Amino acid sequence: MGTNPKVTVPQIRARKGGEKITMVTAYDHPSASIASAAGIDIILVGDSVANVVHGMESTLEVDLEVMIVHARAVQRARPHSLVVVDMPWMSYHTTPEDAVRNAGRLVREGGAEAVKLEGGEKRLPVLERILDAEIPVMGHLGLTPQSVHAMGGYRVQGRLPDEARQLIGDARALDRAGVFAIVLEGIPDVLARVITQEVAVPTIGIGAGPATDGQVLVFHDLLGLGDGHRPKFVRTYADLRSAAIEALRRYAEDVKGGGFPGEAETYHGSADLVVALEEVESSAGKLRSVSSSS
């Protein structure tokens, strides 16, 4: 952790229309430590951990236990960034009681400072129960990956006027219910601009154009660590995959060529130890010559 003070939910809420909010995903101790050192406002322990870290097909494959493990690893870095944890699929789709219990586990066992859940108006009963337990909630609208089958794939949402009106209604409903921010994913820039004007809380965009109150990207996309498809909305700020492959190639070359480890990476024994081990070596040598001549 740096010397920066901890970012809080009220501070994020107060950033509406002000300095843009920065958010990245992080799923473990080193990535959280890097995000915090870079002064990122919010770390999202996203359920994208399913695809990005575990190589799964979709976010539908991660459960609460996995999210808790990753959230705890992130919190151990003691980041100054606010830590928001995704509620995984089916952890809030059964009953409001299940949802509040599961959100509570993310806070108590994972160290979440807020939770994020996908969906609009139909999530209100669940949302109210979680907020009633004093757990801050971030909403998520548009291309919501937990609805991949219902959407018929990962498609930009809200392109048609009716769909756009529905999303505006959903955003207003989340805002009234008391979320502290709303992620807008995979929607046209004009719709993101209207939603941002319509709600009192900050919007944080991913594939939603520049008009939102903040932006979020996946850590591995931003740093060029992935080996798969790169969506249009991603900007890659470093090519760490190429740098890592090159570093590992050089390591393998050094090991095979005897260049690693060298003096600097080696522990040396004391003079006494050297003498004692020379005696061991010489008596072993004597034993070998006796047994080979008999």
Ligand code: KIV
């Ligand atoms: O899980 C995730 O990474 C997310 C972001 C795309 C917002 O929900």
